Each structure stands twice: as C-alpha cells, then as structure tokens.
Amino acid sequence: MAVTFAVTPRTQTRPAQAKRGPRGRAVRRSLTGWAFAGPATVIVVGLSIFPAVWAFFISRAKWNGIAPATMVGWDNYRKLLQDPDMIAATRHTLVLTAIFVPGSIVLGILIAVALNQRIRLIGFYRTCIFVPYVASAAATGILAGFVFNPQFGAANDILRTLGLPQQQFLESGHQALYVICLILLWGEVGFTTVIYLAALQDIPRELVEAAVVDGASKWRVFRHVTLPELRPVTVFVAVWQTITAMQLFDLIYTTTRGGPLNSTQTVVYYIYELAFQTQRLGYGAAAAYLLFIVTMLLSLGVILRGRRRGTEVF
Amino acid sequence: MRRSWRLPFSPWHLLLMPLALIFALPLVQMVLTSFMSSAEINQFPPKLIPTSLHFEGYRHLFSETHALRWFANTVVVSGIAVVAHLVLCSMAGYGFARLKFAGRGLAFVLILATVMIPIQLLMIPTYLMFARIGIVDTLAAAFVPWLASAFGIFLMRQFFLGLPVELEEAALIDGCGRWRTFRSIVLPLAKPALTTLAIVTLLWSWNDLLWPLVAISDDTKFTLQIGLANFQGMRRTEWSQLMAGNVLATVPLILAFLFAQKKFIATMTFTGIKG
Numbered sequence: 147m148a149v150t151f152a153v154t155p156r157t158q159t160r161p162a163q164a165k166r167g168p169r170g171r172a173v174r175r176s177l178t179g180w181a182f183a184g185p186a187t188v189i190v191v192g193l194s195i196f197p198a199v200w201a202f203f204i205s206r207a208k209w210n211g212i213a214p215a216t217m218v219g220w221d222n223y224r225k226l227l228q229d230p231d232m233i234a235a236t237r238h239t240l241v242l243t244a245i246f247v248p249g250s251i252v253l254g255i256l257i258a259v260a261l262n263q264r265i266r267l268i269g270f271y272r273t274c275i276f277v278p279y280v281a282s283a284a285a286t287g288i289l290a291g292f293v294f295n296p297q298f299g300a301a302n303d304i305l306r307t308l309g310l311p312q313q314q315f316l317e318s319g320h321q322a323l324y325v326i327c328l329i330l331l332w333g334e335v336g337f338t339t340v341i342y343l344a345a346l347q348d349i350p351r352e353l354v355e356a357a358v359v360d361g362a363s364k365w366r367v368f369r370h371v372t373l374p375e376l377r378p379v380t381v382f383v384a385v386w387q388t389i390t391a392m393q394l395f396d397l398i399y400t401t402t403r404g405g406p407l408n409s410t411q412t413v414v415y416y417i418y419e420l421a422f423q424t425q426r427l428g429y430g431a432a433a434a435y436l437l438f439i440v441t442m443l444l445s446l447g448v449i450l451r452g453r454r455r456g457t458e459v460f
Numbered sequence: 461m462r463r464s465w466r467l468p469f470s471p472w473h474l475l476l477m478p479l480a481l482i483f484a485l486p487l488v489q490m491v492l493t494s495f496m497s498s499a500e501i502n503q504f505p506p507k508l509i510p511t512s513l514h515f516e517g518y519r520h521l522f523s524e525t526h527a528l529r530w531f532a533n534t535v536v537v538s539g540i541a542v543v544a545h546l547v548l549c550s551m552a553g554y555g556f557a558r559l560k561f562a563g564r565g566l567a568f569v570l571i572l573a574t575v576m577i578p579i580q581l582l583m584i585p586t587y588l589m590f591a592r593i594g595i596v597d598t599l600a601a602a603f604v605p606w607l608a609s610a611f612g613i614f615l616m617r618q619f620f621l622g623l624p625v626e627l628e629e630a631a632l633i634d635g636c637g638r639w640r641t642f643r644s645i646v647l648p649l650a651k652p653a654l655t656t657l658a659i660v661t662l663l664w665s666w667n668d669l670l671w672p673l674v675a676i677s678d679d680t681k682f683t684l685q686i687g688l689a690n691f692q693g694m695r696r697t698e699w700s701q702l703m704a705g706n707v708l709a710t711v712p713l714i715l716a717f718l719f720a721q722k723k724f725i726a727t728m729t730f731t732g733i734k735g
Binding site: 172175176177178179180181182183184185186187189190191193194195196197198200201204211256257260261263265266267270271273274275276277278279280281282283284285287288289290291292293297298299300302303306332335336337340341343344389393395396399400403414417418421422427430431434435437438441442 | 469470472473475476477479480481482483484486487489490493501502503504505506548549551552554555556559560561562563564567570571573574576577578579580581582583584585586587588589604605607608609610612613638642663666667669670673674685686688689692693696699702703705706709710713714716717718721724725728729
C-alpha cells in the first residue's frame with residue numbers, strides 16, 4: 147500500500163479528502179477484489195453449497211418432484227438402512243473399493259518402479275500405460291463389453307489359447323463385479339503410476355546411495371528407504387481412489403447397468419435410478435447423503451491411519 | 461555377484477512389455493474394429509487386423525444417429541468449459557492471492573469446502589434448479605457447472621502466490637491499473653499453470669457422463685459420451701458402429717495426449733499432488 151500513497155500526494159494538499167480517503171479506498175479495494183474473485187466464487191459456491199443444503203431438505207421429504215412434498219423427518223434414512231437393494235448396493239461398492247484401492251496402489255508402485263529404470267523402450271512403455279487414463283469411462287465401458295464378450299471377445303480367445311475354460315464375464319452374476327474392478331484398474335492405474343513416478347523421482351539420490359554403500363540389497367533399499375518415502379503420496383492416492391471407487395457410476399452404466407440380476411449395482415447407480423428413473427427424489431437424496439457421510443468417514447480413516455503409521459516409522 | 465546365465469536384456473522388460481500390451485492393445489483393437497465389417501467382427505477367434513477397410517460402421521453411425529451433432533456439442537461444451545475456466549479461475553486465483561477485500565477469507569473457505577461435496581449429492585437439487593430456470597435439456601445445462609471450479613481457483617491461487625510481486629509492483633507504480641497489470645504482466649507469466657488448468661478441464665469436461673445424462677434427454681443436445689452410452693443401450697450388438705463412436709469419443713483426446721505427452725503427465729502429477 148505504501149506504493150499507492152507515494153503516487154497520490156494529492157491527499158496531502160486536500161485535507162477534507164484525506165479524511166474520507168482511507169475508507170473510500172477500502173471500499174474501492176474490496177470492489178476490485180470482488181470484481182476479480184466474484185464471478186468464479188458465485189458459480190462455485192452457488193452450484194455446490196446451496197444445492198447441498200437444499201438436498202438435505204429434500205432428503206427429509208417424500209417427493210416425486212411434481213406433487214407437493216410431504217416432510218417425513220428421518221424416515222427416508224431409517225428405511226434406507228433396511229432397504230435390501232441399498233444394502234446390496236453398499237456391499238458391491240465396498241467390495242469394489244476393497245479390491246480397487248489396494249490394487250491400484252500396488253500396481254501403481256510396481257509400474258512406477260519399473261518405469262523409473264534406465265532401460266530401452268521406456269518412452270514407449272510409458273505412453274502405452276498412461277493412454278487409457280485419457281479414454282472416457284463411457285468409451286472404456288463399451289470397449290470392455292467388446293473385449294469381454296463371451297461369444298467372440300479377445301478375453302475368451304486368450305483363455306482358449308491357454309487351454310482354460312470359457313467364461314461369461316460381464317454376463318455372469320458371479321464374475322461381473324470383479325471384471326468391472328479389472329476394467330476400472332485398467333483405466334485408472336495410469337494416474338497412480340504417474341503420481342508414484344513423480345514421487346520416486348523426488349526421493350533424494352543420496353538417501354538411496356547411502357543405503358547401497360552400507361551394503362543393503364536392492365530389495366532392502368526398496369523396503370526400508372523407498373517405501374517409507376512414498377508414504378505421504380500413498381495416503382493421498384488411497385483417499386483419491388477410495389472416492390473414485392465409492393462414487394463409481396460411469397463404468398457401471400456403460401457395461402452392465404447394474405445387472406446381471408443387480409449384481410453390479412453400486413450406490414451411485416442406485417441413487418441415479420431412484421431419483422431419475424423412479425422419481426423418488428427424497429429417498430434418493432437421503433441415499434446420497436448417507437454415501438457422502440460414509441465416504442468422508444472412510445477417507446478420514448485412511449488419512450488418520452496414514453498419519454499414525456507415518457509417525458511410527460520415524 | 462556371479463550368475464551362470466544372463467538375459468540379453470533387462471528383466472524389467474518381462475514385466476513392462478506384457479503390461480504395455482494389456483494397456484494399449486484394447487485401444488488399438490478398438491480403432492481397427494471400427495474399420496471391420498459386421499461379419500468379420502462376429503468371428504471367433506477374433507481378428508485384430510481387418511482384411512480390408514470397411515467404413516460401414518462410420519456410415520451407419522452418422523446416418524442413424526446424431527453422432528456428428530453430439531461431437532459438435534461436446535466440442536462446444538468442452539470449449540466453453542476450458543475458456544471459462546481459464547478466464548474466471550485465473551481472475552479469482554489472482555484476486556485471492558494478491559488483493560485484500562472484505563469477505564475474502566470466508567469466500568475462500570467456502571470454495572475449499574465445496575471440494576468435499578460429491579456430484580451425486582448435487583445432481584438432484586441442481587436438476588431441479590436448472591429445470592426452474594428453464595435450461596434443462598439445453599447445452600447450457602451441460603456447461604454451466606463447468607464454468608469454474610474450486611480446483612481451478614485453488615490451482616491458480618497457489619501459482620500466483622509463488623510468483624514474485626516485484627514485477628507487478630513496478631507496473632502499478634508506473635500507473636498501470638490492476639486489470640491491465642493482471643492482463644499484460646501476470647497472465648503471460650502464468651502459462652504453465654494455465655496449460656495445466658486447460659488440460660484438466662478438457663479431460664474432465666470431455667469425459668463427463670453422469671451430469672449430462674441427468675440434465676439432457678433430447679438426443680440432439682446429447683454430448684458424445686451420453687449419446688454413445690445410450691446408443692450402446694439400444695444396439696448392444698452393432699459393434700462396428702459402437703467402435704466407430706468410441707473412436708470419435710476418444711481419439712481426439714488420445715491424439716492430444718500423444719502430441720503433448722509431457723504436459724499431460726505434468727498435469728496429472730500436479731492434480732495428484734495439489735488436488
């Protein structure tokens with residue numbers, strides 16, 4: 147601010163204005179600030195905080211969007227806790243999360259370590275492994291339906307070549323959820339790999355060299371130097387991927403639409419059906435709030451666990 | 461260390477080569493299949509390379525659906541999303557980083573809080589809100605939520621905080637207004653952050669499925685992603701058309717990725733570390 151005073155010496159010559167000056171300047175400063183920050187702030191806050199609060203009121207009503215809503219208190223939440231479809235959807239979502247999150251971490255670290263070697267073709271490998279991340283979930287789902295087609299898909303062709311029995315994949319109620327896990331990993335591992343690769347390259351070289359000089363084997367260096375250094379990134383990746391898995395919708399919509407026999411119905415898919423297929427807006431909003439709370443708790447758990455283990459190490 | 465035998469190449473290739481094929485081959489197969497005839501596709505064992513080029517998948521896709529329209533819609537929605545993000549988020553980021561104004565702290569906390577609110581919580585009230593303003597079933601419904609984002613504001617703010625203020629101060633002393641200083645001094649320095657923001661916004665808005673699916677039901681207003689998803693729901697077996705649609709939906713971004721790979725990877729790393 148000293149700068150502005152220096153270039154406006156007029157205030158000294160006119161004492162009346164000097165009195166009003168600072169306040170007028172503060173107002174003008176605020177106006178400038180809001181002119182810069184206002185539009186984006188209004189859009190972001192208006193399209194999230196306000197609807198989120200509204201969603202809470204909807205979640206305490208019985209409403210199809212047309213007829214007047216009746217307030218039912220916590221009824222929707224109580225019903226959801228006993229709704230067999232909701233319980234099944236929750237189970238599928240948790241199974242997905244429990245496989246996908248550790249899977250993407252382990253694969254991400256493994257591939258990142260491999261890509262961090264100084265060998266030939268590394269640029270080619272990197273491109274191949276990252277490219278699925280750019281493909282949309284809709285396209286990935288459709289492509290997966292083709293690759294895992296029981297009649298003429300490539301997956302069954304590989305099984306046949308290996309002399310293994312043919313599978314139904316996405317058309318089997320027992321396999322579909324696990325196949326979706328695989329597809330999700332295929333699409334998302336590029337992302338975790340990139341992050342781990344950056345983290346690996348951030349590890350100070352002296353740290354590794356010191357361990358090697360001390361006679362540690364490659365595995366021990368990895369286990370006791372590299373892995374602990376990656377821990378903060380792992381906490382982040384675990385939270386991010388937990389959220390991705392808990393909110394999975396796109397892939398389900400473009401592969402199985404929750405089938406066969408609801409075996410792949412996830413919570414978000416169920417919410418979508420409730421709200422936009424059967425017009426049970428209040429019930430759907432309540433399910434969305436439950437999912438939100440569970441996801442927050444899970445993420446918090448991951449963060450706290452990461453912290454605690456982090457302090458134990460050092 | 462002594463070994464009785466040695467591989468002629470690094471053992472890491474044994475891991476990376478199969479993985480690279482698993483990740484890339486399905487996409488290659490997608491492109492090749494889009495040029496096959498239906499008869500060829502329905503053979504078992506499946507063929508990777510088409511015996512001759514067929515364009516019937518594309519021809520039927522364009523004549524039986526509004527695929528070209530969907531493509532144009534997606535370009536419009538993503539284009540508006542990227543431009544609006546670049547303008548609004550860089551302005552807001554600059555405001556929060558450099559200007560002092562009443563309510564700044566509260567506004568910034570509110571913006572950060574929105575990061576935690578997931579789309580499935582917002583889609584019901586947002587749909588009702590858009591229905592009331594009368595923009596449901598228009599392209600505007602698809603791009604309005606993409607005009608600005610908390611991530612974008614935060615990214616730009618962090619970038620501007622890291623920029624030395626001396627340059628701007630010099631411009632301000634010379635009598636440059638805030639707006640001109642921002643446009644002609646600060647923005648040109650912000651290119652790396654703006655590139656990151658543009659790539660993230662392009663990726664996310666181009667590939668968005670759930671929200672447009674909720675907001676748009678008129679099939680001339682579809683984006684490619686929902687157009688394809690719904691087309692697949694009706695024609696599960698017309699693979700050459702489905703693959704042609706997939707090519708349309710993914711190849712633009714894949715090409716962009718191949719040409720600007722370094723920038724994409726830097727962006728993904730950034731979203732990982734700062735997001």
